[in-house]
Amino acid sequence: MSVSVQANESQKTLTLHIMGSFDFSLFNEFRGAYSDYAGKYETYFVDMSQVEYLDSAALGMLLSMRNAVGEQSKIELIGANSFIKDILMISRFDKLFGIK
Amino acid sequence: MKLLCIDSEAVYREIVTLCAESEGLEVKSAGSVEQALALFENWRPDIVCLDYLLQGGNGLDLVKQFKILSGTRYVPMIFLTSHASDSVMDLCFKAGADDFLPKPFHELLFSVRLKKHIEHVQLINELYEKNTTLTYYQTINEREHEMAHQVLGHILQRNDQNSDTVAITHISAASFNGDLALIKTRADGAKLIFVGDFTGHGLSASIGALPLAQTFFDAADECLDLESLTKRINRILNSILPDYMFCAAYVLLLEPNKRLSYWGGGMPNAYIRKQTGSMTHLSSQHMPLGVLPNQVFESNLESIPLSDGDSLVIVSDGVLELKAEDGVMLGQQATEALIGEHYQQGNNISTAQQGFQQALANYSINAVQDDDITIFSLRA
Numbered sequence: 001m002s003v004s005v006q007a008n009e010s011q012k013t014l015t016l017h018i019m020g021s022f023d024f025s026l027f028n029e030f031r032g033a034y035s036d037y038a039g040k041y042e043t044y045f046v047d048m049s050q051v052e053y054l055d056s057a058a059l060g061m062l063l064s065m066r067n068a069v070g071e072q073s074k075i076e077l078i079g080a081n082s083f084i085k086d087i088l089m090i091s092r093f094d095k096l097f098g099i100k
Numbered sequence: 101m102k103l104l105c106i107d108s109e110a111v112y113r114e115i116v117t118l119c120a121e122s123e124g125l126e127v128k129s130a131g132s133v134e135q136a137l138a139l140f141e142n143w144r145p146d147i148v149c150l151d152y153l154l155q156g157g158n159g160l161d162l163v164k165q166f167k168i169l170s171g172t173r174y175v176p177m178i179f180l181t182s183h184a185s186d187s188v189m190d191l192c193f194k195a196g197a198d199d200f201l202p203k204p205f206h207e208l209l210f211s212v213r214l215k216k217h218i219e220h221v222q223l224i225n226e227l228y229e230k231n232t233t234l235t236y237y238q239t240i241n242e243r244e245h246e247m248a249h250q251v252l253g254h255i256l257q258r259n260d261q262n263s264d265t266v267a268i269t270h271i272s273a274a275s276f277n278g279d280l281a282l283i284k285t286r287a288d289g290a291k292l293i294f295v296g297d298f299t300g301h302g303l304s305a306s307i308g309a310l311p312l313a314q315t316f317f318d319a320a321d322e323c324l325d326l327e328s329l330t331k332r333i334n335r336i337l338n339s340i341l342p343d344y345m346f347c348a349a350y351v352l353l354l355e356p357n358k359r360l361s362y363w364g365g366g367m368p369n370a371y372i373r374k375q376t377g378s379m380t381h382l383s384s385q386h387m388p389l390g391v392l393p394n395q396v397f398e399s400n401l402e403s404i405p406l407s408d409g410d411s412l413v414i415v416s417d418g419v420l421e422l423k424a425e426d427g428v429m430l431g432q433q434a435t436e437a438l439i440g441e442h443y444q445q446g447n448n449i450s451t452a453q454q455g456f457q458q459a460l461a462n463y464s465i466n467a468v469q470d471d472d473i474t475i476f477s478l479r480a
Contacts, residue, residue, distance in 0.1 A: 024300075027344075056297070056299045056346075056348070057299055057300065057344070059299070059346075060299045060343075060344030060345055060346060061344055063343055063344060063346070063391060064342075064343045064344040067343045090348075090366060090367070090368060090384055091348065091365075091366040091387055091388055092365070092366070092385070092387045093387075095387055095392075096387075
């Protein structure tokens with residue numbers, strides 16, 4: 001599995017860990033990982049510390065998640081390496097996501 | 101699954117039948133070559149078990165005929181014989197045998213080997229089916245790429261042609277890779293330009309490209325201001341595209357007085373090589389088109405004065421991500437340096453672009469091209 005899910009009920013957070021290449025091949029798996037939990041947590045973390053590559057399809061998947069979890073919840077993108085951070089910043093994802 | 105047993109001795113036909121049936125196989129047996137050939141053709145067994153010497157011929161010739169008759173189908177041939185010398189074994193394998201077991205019949209050995217052959221046949225059949233399905237989808241995919249290419253090609257006829265001042269190059273294996281470069285000279289002499297990159301490939305990417313190109317050329321005809329055009333494109337893409345699709349882009353206007361105004365979202369830096377040799381760049385300040393609803397969309401423009409002989413060069417991220425043999429990506433700094441070197445004022449813009457392309461090809465020599473590449477350049 002390239003996407004794993006970890007819930008923390010007391011902190012009301014859900015963390016998605018992504019491994020390897022974050023691209024179109026993860027489309028269904030990524031959506032499946034959060035869709036049952038949409039709107040149930042205050043903060044969603046997407047842990048990208050194990051991501052080697054990310055393409056524009058992955059950006060689209062993050063935007064789709066942004067829509068699905070609703071405005072009340074925050075999404076924090078964490079652990080991105082500098083290459084991935086550059087891609088996120090070029091598309092100004094800081095406007096819709098927390099980037100750490 | 102079906103097994104054909106060929107043996108001149110009835111006792112062996114019975115033993116093999118019992119044994120194979122206990123492995124779940126349907127079995128028919130033949131005592132002669134003639135019978136065997138008829139059964140092979142009409143009944144189409146999945147596995148064959150046969151002796152070396154047979155009534156009316158020998159097993160070697162029969163195996164050769166079976167191999168021809170089975171065509172692309174994989175049908176394992178197991179020899180079961182009391183002629184178990186090395187030379188006979190060698191002949192059998194050369195004739196096309198897949199396995200060789202000596203008589204007297206060893207039930208356990210036969211069962212184990214049979215299980216392996218059954219697994220093998222199942223695996224190959226599955227592979228064959230999957231391959232057929234894949235080929236089917238691949239064909240559909242290719243047709244869709246062609247279709248997108250044709251439809252877009254029709255719209256791109258409204259584009260200004262490449263000239264002494266404009267060069268557009270697409271390097272791509274796919275027919276439409278999501279990269280779109282549009283340029284149209286307006287009635288007032290200003291040049292309207294769009295260089296963008298849709299998420300996705302082929303037909304799915306072209307769904308947004310079609311209305312976008314239409315809007316672009318209409319705006320050029322109407323001399324619509326750049327801010328309104330950008331908002332209009334964003335609204336269209338935001339309303340028609342699913343939420344996981346968008347278009348990173350520069351939308352630019354070069355006025356006759358050489359003032360360049362632009363909106364950039366989600367694109368890597370674009371470069372201006374001044375005629376003096378110095379470099380400056382445009383950068384994207386916004387989210388890509390089609391992401392934000394128009395109420396919160398920011399359409400504010402940047403502006404920069406150009407001089408005669410300056411070159412504007414916009415490359416898709418495929419250029420920055422070109423990989424050398426050692427896997428190292430070209431990156432921003434090297435791209436900027438190559439542009440500075442190749443787009444000298446003296447060079448005709450298309451000659452300059454060819455030189456730049458050649459430099460990129462040299463960099464990524466033998467390396468797999470991961471992304472498709474678009475290069476747009478304009479000389480002020």
